[in-house]
Amino acid sequence: MSSIKEQHQNHQGKALWRSLDEYADTPEFRALVEKEFPNHAPELFNSTSRRHFLKVMGASMALAGGLAGCHWPTQKILPHTSRPAGQAPGVPETYASCWEQQEVAEGVLVTSYDGRPIRVDGNGDHPDSRGSSTSQMQASVLGMYDPGRSTEPTHSKSDGRVAGDWDQAIELLRTAGRSGKVSVLAAPSSSIALQAMRKRLLREVPESSWHEWAPVNRDSERLGTAQVFGRPMRPVADLSSARVLVCLDADPLMNHPASLRHSSGWAALRNSADDDEPILSRVWAVESTLSVTGGAADVRIPTRTSDIPKIAVQLAAATGVSLPADVASSVGSVAASSDGRIQQMADDLLAHQGACLVMAGDRQPPAVHALVHAMNIALGAAGKVLRYAEVTHGERPAHIDDLQLLADRIRGGQVETLLMLGVNPVYDAPSLGQSWSELIGQVPHSMHLGLYEDETAKVCQWHLNQTHFLEEWGDARSWDGTVTLRQPLIAPLYSGRSAIEVVSAVVDDEMKSGHDIVREYLHPMASSDFEGSWKQWLHDGFIAETSNAVDVAPDIHGGWGAALEASIQSVGGKEIVFLPDHSLFDGRYANNGWLQELPDPVTKVSWDNCAMISPRLASELGVKNGDMVDLTVAGVSLAMAAFVLPGQNQDTIGVALGYGRLISDRAAGRLSRKPSLYQIADGVGFDTYRLRNAAALRAGFASVSVARSGGTYELATTQDHNPIRPDEFMGDLEFNEEQRRAGEYVRVADCNFTPDAGDVEKQVTAAGPHHPDLKSPWKEHEYTSHRWAMSIDLNLCTGCSACVVACQAENNIAVVGKDEVAYGREMHWIRIDRYFRGEDVDNPEVVHQPLTCNMCENAPCEQVCPVAATVHNEEGLNDMVYNRCIGTRYCSNNCPYKVRRFNYFNNTKNPSATEQMGYNPEVTIRARGVMEKCTYCVQRINSSKIKAKNEDREMVDGDVLPACAQSCPTHAITFGDLADPDSQVSRTQKSHRAYKMLAELNVKPRTSFLAKLRNNSILDEG
């Protein structure tokens, strides 16, 4: 337990650790550090692998034998018969489109390579996404090429499911529309076309009803704003003017449909330490489970989710803002908090009136949202930090109530045809008296439209294959109401149809094309020249100035004081909260390998969800990571693997939703090396929806009893992979010498802003290593051309992991499967090391450090390659030549940052035809036995260079943007040419906060990090 503390304390007084194992310096962790390659599992000596090895050898022999006189397979060139204007083969093009999740659109730019979409990025012109993207947006392109998608309509017969065809299905839909009694259960959408068709269905089809269901929804906010404003409003926050932000169980930077807008706003107040008038916001997070926003917060208060209503009321009382009479009396009836931090938070808010914001999360009851909005208006946020937008279809009941209505209709025999559009209630809806498979079974005609033949599809008479969003026409409104257009990038791969097309078959008695439907319903928004407007919309990806957000603060109504009082309850025992997964969301992305393999930003667990418990609860139960625990909610119990998460509230167990899918009937692929079955979602993780009953859904939490159940489970967590420990490099030096010379890899400065820039510099330097003058053992390179470099601002990184998936999409990085990740063989070129900081394991600080190849000028890897497969180029790039690499792995061994990745297997062997379509043709596909690593996206550097030369101009700053920097929602990554003193990267590398990681090794990395600042010193004053 002692050594790590001693080692790190000497520089900063606060320990840095990635896991409790490291904190306690357990033998397991020591072994991981000392063994250079923990990933050297005895592969050849287990029986299946030996057979595999012989097979591979056999193939090589055959190849060698047949060498003479052969020519590679003939390839064909298939040109267009008539080439579209402006298109050139092999030149990627981008089209604007729209991505929708939680009924909120984000504008995207899709890169198409010879007609195949290969990347989804943010649309820089769009008011919401502003050019950045989320990991789920980035991964959506793999979702389209997913060979596990449903490829045709199917229907059930007495002897099982058989293939149907769309003509039959359309006929059934038309008949249903004519005969009436149609109930639709749709995923909520802000599509103008779909909403108009909903109204037509209710009006024109007799005895029809429309219901909406989403397991992860924002009902509380909608109902809460309806209470306080008299009608539902959507708060559009501009965090770039929120000097003080208080999050009550809210995660605006990650689990929020406007996370991109929030992230860029938040970042604006975190990166100005070098400006003349530096500003640093202060974020307070009160939450039960460590969230991404909680990790980024300056002050974090772990508490029970069920206690947060009380804290909200205490905060309101402490600020003393004016509230409606009945609410004020409810607020007055609650005793003040004994926690001094609540008063500090209130004082902080009052000191920044007009520049502060309070946000409540989805799990909080409507009354808390109502209170928060009343407070925000009283604190002057309206018009400055907050605008208010209209909510699409705001009058609908809460989703769970809507489900109840549908269940009642089914039981009452009022439903002749049940049409489900992109929903999966059998998997994700709580049972309402009866399970959803039973309820669906009672309907005479049930039809399901979805991307997968999933749990719900199997109990429906008909399953219809849906188009992916990259294959269809559509529209949706973004968070601020901007109408965003969706255009197809490719013809439907499996002749699927979109939701609006299916509904049109019911209401129009013919299946219109999505193109015509969207044009029809958006027609009123055009100027007199519709075709001109339409072209402009498609080009921009959105309709300009259609945001319906207003600055004016709505009137405040009372009448919810009693509800607020009722929400303050004192629940004893343990509570469980259900979180949308950071990767799989509500389970819809479960079949996406990139997202499954993406380590969770908080737990760093890939390929699984787990029961997150506090270290204190873990020691009470006597469990450690991977031990199974039994969770029992209202008589239903689930055995689940535990994960001990520092910062987790001790009475709260957090579980992510979206795992434990059963899409196919085939055997589960959980432990296979590489998921060869297409339904990779099957059997991965634990189905936590089973515990989430209707009451839990309404309350936002549930009481749970937890017990150790015996047995362990392998969790593939990457938190201790590639450990960077200075003692690794110090060899036989005496301990004291080692202490003196070992630098820090993550620097954090605690400061009380407004900061003095000089002060920051002093703190950052003080945190650095103290080493003798560095001398190079060999002649150093001279650079007379570009000097590519990167800066990563730790103060801006939230850990959201969009860069990891963006890099994976750009560079054709393989998915290796859970077992290989557990060995430490994940292939991600950029990883995000999550460090905890401080001695308080119950509430540590969190620092995220994205790490890629540092492109050392004195690169240790280059010195040891026996075949010159990794060499230095004149621009300072550390080139990796795959076709020369013989796989000694010496380079990886010698890399102090542990950023090289080795192909232990032929991970890209035999990809299906559709998967191949998704590869980026600009990057080589690596084979078995080859080392790979970040290249600073050299393909983008080269194509920008060629472009500039063809245009006969010099390159300018911003010409090259690596995939990670492009995706980053907070613009934490800057890239450019150090030879240009005015480039953005030159400026960031000159920052007061800039430092080089492990600078004392004199490897001279090109990547600089900018120290994290934590604005928490208010606590010391108070």
Next chain:
Amino acid sequence: MGPASSQRSVSAWGGKRTEGRDQQVRYFLCATGGFSKHFILSPSMIVVLEFAQLHSWARRNFEQMNRTPIFPPWVDQLIKLLGAGAAVSGLYVVMMINFGASPKTLNAGYMPEQPVPYSHALHVGELGLDCRYCHTTVESAGFAAVPPTETCMNCHGKIAPTSMKLKPVRDSFSTGMPVPWIKVHDLPDYVYFNHSAHVTRGVSCVECHGRVDQMEEVQQVAPLSMGWCLECHRNPESRMRPVDKVTDLDWGLERTPAEKAAQGRELMKDLGLYDESGQPTVRMTLMTNCSTCHR
């Protein structure tokens, strides 16, 4: 590894793997044996020598014991013959791999039969069409682009509209299905060649594709191996020409290589590959960086 040493390692590999070098060098390599070749040669030699030694030892023993040898005496001669044969066969294998598998043997001269007997000799050589009439994207994109059927039909809608040779083109145009041309110049997938980067700097089509204007059926003339590419990337002088002469395939035939090189150096100064004093700049070194072609 400094720039100098990385350069050195490139040349070591480039020389060994590819032809285009002096034949003498290659024979020298065969005779002395490169690393891999040594391994093929020596085991066979050792086996033969060991066997011969064992045999003569056994013969001496048998003679001393005054017993009839098992093998008749002529086997001694056979062993020598076998030894010589093994040595030659080892050499044969080396030569086979070295020359037989070289891109010059395997690739140069590749001339597949195309679905349409399109003659570049007729269209370019005799009628004088410019390369860029069909390969429109060569100056702006990585691929020169095989023309769409529409381009053929621009003329062949009127010229020879009933020719049977052109039936696949007409079919393609009416059905919308592409003409399945066979790819002739096929680089490995880990090589990224960009046409625009070459032709806009004054490297002519002819340098890689040969006299296409004289070909009835297109064939590959250059080996397109890495050593061959590097030869030009290291010494481009004599292969440069004014940008407006890039598609003029018989340009400069009358000039000597020295004259070409002298002009090439002037052109390269304009491109920034040489500085005013005639010294190569960093742009020149960048041309042999690995990531220039491999990513």
